[in-house]
Amino acid sequence: MGHCGQFENNYSRRDFLRKTSLGLGALSLASLLDPGLLATNQMSGTGMIGPHFAPKAKRMIYLFQSGGPAQHDLFDYKPLLNKMNGQEIPESIVNGQRFTGMTAGQASFPLAGSHFSFKKYGQSGALFSELMPHTSRVADDLAFIKSMHTDAINHDPAATLILTGSQLSGRPSLGAWLSYGLGSENRNLPDFVVLVTKDKYGQPLYSRLWGNGFLPSHHQGVQFRAGKNPVLFLNNPPGVTDSNRASQLQYLNKLEQINLKETGDPEIEARMAQYEMAFRMQTSVPEIMSVEKEPEYIYDMYGPDAKIPGTYAANALLARRLVEKGVRSVQLYHQGWDQHGNLPAAITTQCKETDQPTAALITDLKQRGLLEDTLVVWGGEFGRTSYTQGQLSATNYGRDHHPKCFTIFMAGAGIKAGITYGKTDDFGYNIIENPVHIHDLQATILHLMGFDHKQLSYKHQGRRYRLTDQFGTVVKDILS
Amino acid sequence: MQHLIGHLHPLVVHLPIGFIILAIITDWYGRNNTQERFGNLSVFLWLLVALSSISAVITGLVLIDSGHYEGLNVFIHRWTAIGIAVISSLIFLCKWKSINYFKHQEISMKFLCVVLLIIAGHNGGEITHGSGYLSLVPQKAQPIQWNIAHSIDSIQLYKDILQPVFESKCIRCHEEGDERGRLNLQSQEGMLSDVFGDPGIMPGDLSKSEIFKRVTLSQGHEKFMPPSGPALTYAEIRVLEFWISEGASFTGLLGNQEQIPKDIKNILTINYDLDFEEKSFYDRLTVDHASEEDIRTLQLSDYNVKSIAADHALLDVNKTGLGDKISKNQMEQLLRIKNQITWLDLSQTDVTDEIGEILLQMPNLTKLKLQNTDVGDEVARNLINHKQLKTINLYDTKLSDAGLLDLGKITSLRSLYIWQTNVTNAAVEELKSSRPDLKIVGNLSTTESVE
Numbered sequence: 001m002g003h004c005g006q007f008e009n010n011y012s013r014r015d016f017l018r019k020t021s022l023g024l025g026a027l028s029l030a031s032l033l034d035p036g037l038l039a040t041n042q043m044s045g046t047g048m049i050g051p052h053f054a055p056k057a058k059r060m061i062y063l064f065q066s067g068g069p070a071q072h073d074l075f076d077y078k079p080l081l082n083k084m085n086g087q088e089i090p091e092s093i094v095n096g097q098r099f100t101g102m103t104a105g106q107a108s109f110p111l112a113g114s115h116f117s118f119k120k121y122g123q124s125g126a127l128f129s130e131l132m133p134h135t136s137r138v139a140d141d142l143a144f145i146k147s148m149h150t151d152a153i154n155h156d157p158a159a160t161l162i163l164t165g166s167q168l169s170g171r172p173s174l175g176a177w178l179s180y181g182l183g184s185e186n187r188n189l190p191d192f193v194v195l196v197t198k199d200k201y202g203q204p205l206y207s208r209l210w211g212n213g214f215l216p217s218h219h220q221g222v223q224f225r226a227g228k229n230p231v232l233f234l235n236n237p238p239g240v241t242d243s244n245r246a247s248q249l250q251y252l253n254k255l256e257q258i259n260l261k262e263t264g265d266p267e268i269e270a271r272m273a274q275y276e277m278a279f280r281m282q283t284s285v286p287e288i289m290s291v292e293k294e295p296e297y298i299y300d301m302y303g304p305d306a307k308i309p310g311t312y313a314a315n316a317l318l319a320r321r322l323v324e325k326g327v328r329s330v331q332l333y334h335q336g337w338d339q340h341g342n343l344p345a346a347i348t349t350q351c352k353e354t355d356q357p358t359a360a361l362i363t364d365l366k367q368r369g370l371l372e373d374t375l376v377v378w379g380g381e382f383g384r385t386s387y388t389q390g391q392l393s394a395t396n397y398g399r400d401h402h403p404k405c406f407t408i409f410m411a412g413a414g415i416k417a418g419i420t421y422g423k424t425d426d427f428g429y430n431i432i433e434n435p436v437h438i439h440d441l442q443a444t445i446l447h448l449m450g451f452d453h454k455q456l457s458y459k460h461q462g463r464r465y466r467l468t469d470q471f472g473t474v475v476k477d478i479l480s
Numbered sequence: 481m482q483h484l485i486g487h488l489h490p491l492v493v494h495l496p497i498g499f500i501i502l503a504i505i506t507d508w509y510g511r512n513n514t515q516e517r518f519g520n521l522s523v524f525l526w527l528l529v530a531l532s533s534i535s536a537v538i539t540g541l542v543l544i545d546s547g548h549y550e551g552l553n554v555f556i557h558r559w560t561a562i563g564i565a566v567i568s569s570l571i572f573l574c575k576w577k578s579i580n581y582f583k584h585q586e587i588s589m590k591f592l593c594v595v596l597l598i599i600a601g602h603n604g605g606e607i608t609h610g611s612g613y614l615s616l617v618p619q620k621a622q623p624i625q626w627n628i629a630h631s632i633d634s635i636q637l638y639k640d641i642l643q644p645v646f647e648s649k650c651i652r653c654h655e656e657g658d659e660r661g662r663l664n665l666q667s668q669e670g671m672l673s674d675v676f677g678d679p680g681i682m683p684g685d686l687s688k689s690e691i692f693k694r695v696t697l698s699q700g701h702e703k704f705m706p707p708s709g710p711a712l713t714y715a716e717i718r719v720l721e722f723w724i725s726e727g728a729s730f731t732g733l734l735g736n737q738e739q740i741p742k743d744i745k746n747i748l749t750i751n752y753d754l755d756f757e758e759k760s761f762y763d764r765l766t767v768d769h770a771s772e773e774d775i776r777t778l779q780l781s782d783y784n785v786k787s788i789a790a791d792h793a794l795l796d797v798n799k800t801g802l803g804d805k806i807s808k809n810q811m812e813q814l815l816r817i818k819n820q821i822t823w824l825d826l827s828q829t830d831v832t833d834e835i836g837e838i839l840l841q842m843p844n845l846t847k848l849k850l851q852n853t854d855v856g857d858e859v860a861r862n863l864i865n866h867k868q869l870k871t872i873n874l875y876d877t878k879l880s881d882a883g884l885l886d887l888g889k890i891t892s893l894r895s896l897y898i899w900q901t902n903v904t905n906a907a908v909e910e911l912k913s914s915r916p917d918l919k920i921v922g923n924l925s926t927t928e929s930v931e
Contacts, residue, residue, distance in 0.1 A: 050790040054762040185784065186801030284801075326800035367924040369851060369873035369897035450789055 049181050051450025056414025056479075057375040058185070060178065060329045060449065061319050061365075063358060065350075066159065067203050067337030070384040070399050071407040071428070073114045073347055076146050077127045078428040081386055082113030089387045093429045100153055102340060103389050103400045111427070112388040112397040115344045124418030131351040134359035140418040141362055141371070142409045143478045147422020147431040150382050150403045150438050155203040155338065158381035158403065162438050163209045165467040172213035172458070174442065175329040177467050178449055179219040181456050185326035187277070188284035190222040192329045193322050197353075198226050198310025202335035210331060214460040218274060221331060224318070226310030230289045234281055242282070249275055288321055301364060303356035316357035320364050323374050337380055341390045341398035362411050371412045375448050379408025386428040405431050408441070414448040416480045436475055443472030448479070486543035493540070493604065495532035496564065500597060503529055504590055519575075526572040533565040549607060557603035560596045567593045635734040637723050641752065645716045649706055663691075668730050683728035692717075692724055715747045765844055767793045767819050774816040781813045788822060794844060798825035806831050811838050818842045825849040827873070836862030849873040851897065857883030864889045875899040881907035888915050895919040 072078055089109045103109070116129040122139030135142075152158035157167035164171040172180070179191035194210045210221030224230045236245050253272060260268045294317065299306045305313035312334050319330040334354055339346045358378060365371040383406025384399035405424045411417065423433035443453040446467065453472050457464040503525040510518045540561060544554060571589055574582030582589075605613055635641070646665045654665040663680050664670030671680040675690050682688035694705035695712045704711075712720070722744050726732075734740070734748075740756075748754040770793070778785045782802040788794050795817055799806065806829045814821065818841050826835065827849045836859040839845060846868050850859065856878030863869065864886050871894065872887060880902040887896060888911045898908070899922050908920055 050787060052790060054760055054788045054792065054794075183786075185798070188801045326798075363924045367897070367899045367921060368875055369849070369871070369895075369921065372871060372895065373847075 049183075049456070051182065052452045052455055053450055055448065055450025056373070057412065057448045057450075058182075058373040059323045059327065059370075060175075060375045060377065060445065061323060061361070062174070062329065062331045063316075063354075063361075063376065063378045064159075064163070064331060064333050065337050065354070065378065065380040066205060066333055066335045067155065067339070068158075068380045068382045068384055068401060068406070069337045069350070070339060070343060070347060071146070071405070072384070072386055072399070073116050073343065074129050074131060074351075075127060075144060075407045075409075076405075076424060076428055077118040077129070078114075078386065078424075078426060080426040081111050081428065084111045085113040086110045086392055089427065089429070093425065093427045095430075097404065098153065100401050103385075106389070109387040110392045111386055112392055112399065115395075115397075122418065124420075126418070126420060131347060132355050134356040138359050138362045138411070141366065141411050143411065143415045143417060144407060144409045144420040145422055145436050145441070145475070145478065146405070146407045146420060146424060147433065147435045148379070148383070148406045148408050148438070148441065149431060149435055150406075152382070153401050153403050155381060155401075158401075159203070159205075159209060162379075162381050162441070164211075164213065165439065165442055165469055169206075169208045170213055171465065172215040172219065172467070173208075173210045173221065174445065174467060175210055175221050175331055176212045176215050176219040177446070177456060178329050180215050180458065181446075181451055182328055182449065185328060186284075188280045189288070189322070189325060189327050190277075190281075191219065191327065192221040192331070193327050194221040194223040194331050194333070195315040195318060196223065196225075196333040197312045197315060197335065200335040202338050205333050205335065209333075214465070215458055216270065218270065218277075221329075224285070224289065226314065230285050231281065234278060234285060236282070245279065245282075249279055284325075288325060289318070291317060291321070298364070301356075301360040303360065305353065306357070312353050313357035313360075316361040317364075320361055320368075320370070323365075323370060324368070339384070339398060340400060342396060343398050344396060365412065373413045375413045375415070375445065376411040377408065377445065378410070380406065382406055402429075404429065410478070414479055416478055419478065421475065421478050434477070437471065439468040439472035440475055442468050444475045444478070447474045482542055483546070485539055486546050489536065489539035489543045490608070492532065493536045496529055496536055496568070497597065497601065499525060499529040499532055500564075500568070500593060504594070507590075523572065523575045526568065526575055530565070530569040530572045533561070533568050537561050537565045553603045553606050557600055557607060560600035560603070563596045564593060564600060567596070635754065637719070637732060637734055638728075638730045641719055641748075642716075642723055645712065645720075649709065649712060653706075681724060681728050684725060686721060686724055689724050692720060695720070715751050718747055719744065761846070762788060762792065762794055762822065765794065765822075767844060769793045770795060770817040770820045777816060778813055781810050783810075783813075785817070793820055794822040795820040796823040797821050798823075798849075799829055800825065804829045808834060811835055814838055815841060819844060821845055823847040823849075827851045827853060829853060831855060833858035835859060839863060840866065844868055847871045850877060851875045853877055856880065857886065860884070860886040863887065866890050867892060869893055871895045873897040874901060877901055879903055884908070884911060888918065893918055895921065897921050899923050 072081060087110060089111050094109070098104075099106075114129065116131055118127050118129050119136075120126065121128055121136040124140050126136075126139040126142065126144060128136035128139065150158050150161060152161050152167050160169055161167045164173045173192075175192035175194075182191070184191050192210065196205060207221075207223070210223070212218075212220035222231060225232070229235055236242070252275065256268050256272050259265075291314070298317070302313045302317050305311035306317055308314060312332065315332050319332060322330050334350075336346070336350055362371065362376060365374055365376070383402040383404075385402040386399075389398040389400040405428065421434055422431060422436060424430065425432050446453040446456060453466060453468045453474070457466045459465075503522065506525055507522055510522065540558065543549065544558065567589055571582075571586075571593070573579070574586075602614070650665050653660045654663045654670075656664055656666045656670075661675060663675050665680070671691070672683075673679055678688050678690045678693075680689065680691045686692050691705075694703060695717060697704040699711060706712075722741065723729075745756045749756060775785050775795075778797070782799065784796075784798050784800060784802065786796050788796050797814070797817070806826065811831070811834060814824075815838060818838075821842050822844050824839070824842070824845060824847070828851075831850065831853050833855050835850070835855065839848065839859070840862045845866070848863075848869060848871065851873045852875070854877065855874070857880055859874075860879065860883035863872075869890050869892055872890075873896075874883075874887075875897045876899070878901070879898060881904055884898065884903045884907050887893065893915075894917065896918060898920060903922070905922075908922060911918070912920055
């Protein structure tokens with residue numbers, strides 16, 4: 001660089017192109033003279049945008065039920081389906097809706113009434129099937145949206161849409177947006193942690209569902225796994241002690257400083273910050289994962305699975321521990337809700353695995369005062385049909401994907417507890433009141449976290465992107 | 481082609497204006513100059529005037545021919561413009577041929593030319609920009625001077641919004657002493673009393689409210705009100721309609737209306753600058769920003785300090801991820817930003833009861849989290865008179881019944897977390913009955929289902 005050192009600056013290739021393509025006039029003298037101006041911009045590792053207004057929620061736990069839980073067997077009670085069990089779904093209700101390739105070839109579409117009985121719970125009188133004996137106890141803490149609808153009819157695009165705002169992959173996930181917008185609360189832990197139930201099969205999960213898209217890479221979700229290595233490649237290799245690692249990092253830091261001086265690449269600083277974060281996580285992650293200190297009554301609350309690492313119950317407990325330590329968003333993934341056939345048996349298993357831990361998590365957050373500023377969301381990527389897939393027998397039925405309506409529930413910060421929003425028709429096929437699109441849900445979540453979803457954007461490839469793309473309306477009626 | 485020529489009129493029409501002024505100024509400047517060259521210049525300038533005015537007239541006539549322009553203004557504009565073209569051509573001819581007669585009439589012809597120019601120009605302006613354009617002053621929405629800033633609660637629909645409308649559009653005829661149509665709009669009784677059968681205002685019934693009927697008649701109708709002057713605007717009529725159908729209260733506050741229709745909100749927002757957006761508690765507080773230096777100092781003493789929202793003065797302070805040690809000195813550091821702290825989280829630290837006296841000095845503290853610490857009743861005693869606290873989390877502390885009762889005296893308090901403390905169920909029940917507005921959350925793990 002030598003004599004032209006006065007123009008040295010922390011420009012990445014993309015920045016260089018962006019600035020110079022606007023002509024030299026756009027290269028502001030201020031940023032040339034004060035590298036700090038750009039540096040703060042790029043090193044958003046610490047720099048955050050901050051909420052647009054005082055947020056109701058500081059943290060979010062998203063309990064993602066992958067595969068699409070059957071709303072008619074859990075919450076959206078439709079006695080007409082039992083009455084008309086086996087009869088053909090009227091054409092006026094289907095109204096030309098496309099079917100998936102899995103049922104399009106079916107000669108008939110008989111309605112399938114739920115095999116499970118429903119009751120009203122709590123003062124709010126929310127409806128639950130017998131599959132949810134525990135969650136029904138916290139009915140008055142929940143707000144149901146029975147009129148969710150989505151654009152996609154298959155898992156991959158539907159999950160990508162609800163978790164990243166677009167059916168096409170490549171956009172930042174909800175948790176990444178929150179990390180980008182809110183910044184970190186605990187410098188020893190990632191902003192966004194992902195917990196996937198172990199040994200569940202079904203629709204595949206991809207890391208892009210918690211990816212950073214085009215946001216800086218430290219905003220991506222970090223998956224904590226059950227077992228010896230919760231975060232892959234975090235632990236020192238055998239034979240390397242902590243002090244070895246510390247001095248190694250120190251020396252690496254020195255070298256990187258030289259490198260930074262030479263090339264001025266801001267990614268070097270980002271990388272160094274991440275090395276140091278990883279080093280701190282070597283202490284903080286084992287601490288948070290060591291659930292043995294939890295008292296017995298807490299295990300009792302979360303249920304028999306709670307002591308088996310990697311189960312939904314253990315992950316729910318871990319989620320509470322993570323938000324307690326200031327992690328911004330925790331996302332649980334539980335596969336296996338894709339019940340095209342053999343639904344009664346399969347959904348019973350799913351509920352046994354998830355019902356008690358979900359209820360326990362909400363109760364546990366509540367008694368610790370955390371529910372007041374933590375938002376909890378439960379739901380899948382779409383719903384299931386009211387007609388059967390495959391043969392309808394006295395003991396068995398299946399349900400296909402249904403994007404036109406499904407049920408989710410929310411609880412906690414800023415949510416009007418004990419309400420049910422939206423309505424579907426008697427066949428549980430179409431929405432007849434207050435539809436809520438995926439982008440509306442996302443806008444509402446961002447609103448609760450203190451953001452105007454129209455303002456939270458990131459410029460990439462020449463235009464500003466939002467989680468809600470060009471759409472989304474905050475569902476004010478479910479806010480407290 | 482015809483359109484193009486017509487549309488060139490606004491361009492061409494400005495040429496004669498400039499040339500006439502230039503020619504007259506040049507003639508005046510050279511009034512004592514007898515050089516031939518100067519005379520030629522004058523002739524040339526008047527040639528330009530004549531040619532440009534003729535072009536303006538031709539393009540203008542073509543434009544009129546398009547059929548979009550009619551009326552008196554156009555008539556005047558056309559003939560005055562033709563007048564200019566004729567007179568200026570005459571001036572040019574006389575000057576060119578040095579006709580002697582002209583010398584005597586020169587001044588008056590030029591004067592006539594200028595007068596016609598002013599008339600034609602003014603009429604052109606009226607045609608293009610609308611009548612009265614010259615004296616038009618852009619009108620802005622006149623915000624009402626509210627007693628309480630940004631609060632719709634204190635607005636009286638009648639007094640603040642409708643009465644001024646009546647005063648400007650109706651009262652010059654329907655006032656006390658000049659009660660035309662027997663209607664007096666200056667008194668409430670006058671409005672409610674009968675006018676030829678129906679009263680001026682019949683609360684709750686639009687079809688029997690004579691005033692509403694009259695102002696919504698077709699404007700050509702002989703009974704339309706007001707008979708002269710500007711009619712009531714759509715916005716004014718809509719507010720009047722809302723006011724009558726809601727019972728026509730002369731003192732009712734807008735804030736007491738249960739449901740204000742969306743279009744009324746829009747009208748009031750656009751015309752009166754009213755803000756219907758609900759302001760959160762945090763936006764209503766006015767606090768100075770903490771200094772950069774104070775925030776930096778706090779951060780250096782191991783606190784996370786952040787604004788609760790971008791550019792907000794109120795601060796969110798916690799020690800998450802920054803160790804569980806907190807010294808007396810560190811506690812006192814908080815006083816540097818005591819006015820700005822609104823959320824304070826010192827949970828899972830070794831904070832002691834000494835924090836109580838410090839908390840008392842934080843007037844805008846709304847959320848206090850001290851769970852998983854060793855604090856106890858002492859803190860509660862210090863907080864009795866706090867005015868803003870909404871949430872206190874003291875689960876897993878040494879709080880006991882005495883402390884609970886003290887916390888119950890904080891009138892602003894809405895939620896209190898006391899799981900795993902020494903508080904007894906009896907004390908909780910007692911407080912619950914005296915403070916139904918306070919949510920007390922204790923042990924939930926064993927709660928039986930409500931079925």
